[in-house]
Amino acid sequence: MKNKDNSKICIMIIPHTEKVKRITIPKWVPKVIITAIAIVVTVTLVFFNNMSSSEIELKEEYNNKITELSNLEKEYENKQKELEKLKSQNLELYEITNEVKNKLVEIDKLQRQLEKMAGIKSSSRGNIIRKINPEKLDPEKEMEVSKELLEDKEKELEIFIQDLEERFEYLESIPDLWPAEGELTSTFGNRKNPFGKGTQFHQGIDINNSSGTDVKAAAKGIVVFSGDKAGYGKVIIIDHGNDYSTLYGHNKKLLVNVGDKVEKGQVIAKMGNTGRSTGPHLHFEIHKSGNPINPLEVLK
Numbered sequence: 380m381k382n383k384d385n386s387k388i389c390i391m392i393i394p395h396t397e398k399v400k401r402i403t404i405p406k407w408v409p410k411v412i413i414t415a416i417a418i419v420v421t422v423t424l425v426f427f428n429n430m431s432s433s434e435i436e437l438k439e440e441y442n443n444k445i446t447e448l449s450n451l452e453k454e455y456e457n458k459q460k461e462l463e464k465l466k467s468q469n470l471e472l473y474e475i476t477n478e479v480k481n482k483l484v485e486i487d488k489l490q491r492q493l494e495k496m497a498g499i500k501s502s503s504r505g506n507i508i509r510k511i512n513p514e515k516l517d518p519e520k521e522m523e524v525s526k527e528l529l530e531d532k533e534k535e536l537e538i539f540i541q542d543l544e545e546r547f548e549y550l551e552s553i554p555d556l557w558p559a560e561g562e563l564t565s566t567f568g569n570r571k572n573p574f575g576k577g578t579q580f581h582q583g584i585d586i587n588n589s590s591g592t593d594v595k596a597a598a599k600g601i602v603v604f605s606g607d608k609a610g611y612g613k614v615i616i617i618d619h620g621n622d623y624s625t626l627y628g629h630n631k632k633l634l635v636n637v638g639d640k641v642e643k644g645q646v647i648a649k650m651g652n653t654g655r656s657t658g659p660h661l662h663f664e665i666h667k668s669g670n671p672i673n674p675l676e677v678l679k
């Protein structure tokens with residue numbers, strides 16, 4: 380009974396009008412209700428707490444996003460600046476490559492002029508006149524192309540200079556320099572014999588001037604004869620290579636010896652009247668492949 384009383388609670392409801400109502404409930408019920416309420420409150424509190432922490436998280440996330448966004452903006456600005464810089468660099472590059480090409484065209488023109496002057500045709504030239512479109516400019520490619528063009532031109536110029544040097548070397552060996560100043564008194568070919576009757580073949584030209592006038596080498600070469608020759612008096616013969624040789628006769632004094640290397644225009648003798656001569660003059664002959672040729676066709 381006591382146990383039974385302890386385990387139950389009696390609730391009496393006493394209204395004013397009606398009969399008293401009596402409800403009997405087990406004693407553990409209110410405890411459960413209180414516990415339930417406590418749980419609900421706790422859950423609610425936790426829930427609210429969680430809500431506010433998630434709100435903070437959200438706010439933090441938002442702030443982060445804002446920071447990220449401003450960073451992105453800065454990055455974009457930097458990129459924009461970089462782009463501008465690249466653009467100006469591109470333009471600079473375009474100007475440089477164009478400059479390179481213009482210079483190459485100028486060199487090409489000069490080369491052609493030199494070729495014309497020297498009377499040679501150098502090895503084939505590359506096609507360097509290529510228009511470039513700045514909008515389609517690929518900096519690396521353009522640099523590569525410019526580099527290749529310059530390298531090609533360098534090789535080409537090396538060959539050209541070699542060709543020119545060979546040409547100048549050849550021209551230096553052509554006996555086209557007048558060997559003495561003076562008056563041309565006799566030309567190449569048949570002429571009246573100055574020492575007798577009839578005609579004789581004159582193998583060269585005569586240049587008259589006073590005794591002691593400088594006699595110069597008509598081209599560079601090697602002295603192959605320096606001495607007396609019947610009729611010619613004191614004579615110098617120079618071998619110029621390329622099948623050319625020259626003879627200088629009737630000299631008063633010889634200034635070079637056999638084996639000497641002489642330059643074009645070098646004084647090799649003094650004009651005189653030695654040998655069969657009617658007065659101080661230079662008898663000058665040019666031989667090509669061993670045969671005398673008309674010096675006036677060679678002299679400039």
Ligand SMILES: [Zn+2]
Nearest residue numbers: 583584585662
């Ligand atoms: Zn003569």
